[in-house]
Amino acid sequence: MTFFLKSKKFSKRMKNKIQELYDLMYLNLGPQGWWPVYDLKLKKCVYIPNRYTKNSPKLIFEISVGALLTQNTSWINVEKALAKLKEEGYLSPKKIYEASFEKLYELIRSSGYYRQKAEKLKNLSLFFIKNSLKELSKKNVFELRKMLLEIKGIGRETADSIILYGFQKPIFVIDSYTRRIYLRFFGDEKEYDYDELREIFEKSLKPDLKIYSEYHALFVEVAKRYCLKKIPLCEKCFLSLKCFYAKEFKNGKYTLSKNRQIS
DNA sequence: CGCCAGGGCCTCA
């Protein structure tokens, strides 16, 4: 597959394909209601489709904590940690910054890597203590991203998740699911750098908060339901008619490198 | 039991 060459002729086609993938997922799965927020009464995380009101400071912090805790970790484990943090009133920068490491370990243990993540949460909390949300909200996407990336423990995906879902500014989030579906659906085996792949999506779409939010959330849903790591459920997947990998699979030939790790 | 899960940091060429 060579339609991702830099020539303009191909980039138009690339744009259409990326928009087509979005449309297919959105039409089949609908709005996803990201980012999930822990509900104290229901005692679980809730998804609220089409909520695009402005996030409160508390919500921005909760989303940031969730984005950090879910690094290389299944959401269900994060949800348990978020529940404890929120139930015990620790979901504020001040409380986390002042908490002992022992206490934080106890609260977030279920989310894995809990020693690293406790340290990261402290760094994140100090960031929100030192910078007012008013000032942060005024920053443009790139200034905000630069500041977040200076926090030890916040990498590109976490920063972008915080910006998109927390601060509600349009930046396209790339994660392992995005890479997997991108590779399989388009059959494009080039190993893009994080920002290279982000720009492919951003150049193909309007810089629209709703589209960016839904696109990433839809990738996660498709990856969890159908596009599994080892054995993708192509026969059940609504993308299979348009998916490069599914079509090759059906024809009994794999042109994707067989031994390539698809993470 | 092994694999997977909404990464990021450190080290060492």
Add this chain to the structure above:
DNA sequence: TGAGGCCATGGC
């Protein structure tokens, strides 16, 4: 600047 090792819990 990129590849490899490390971090850790919980579900299946």
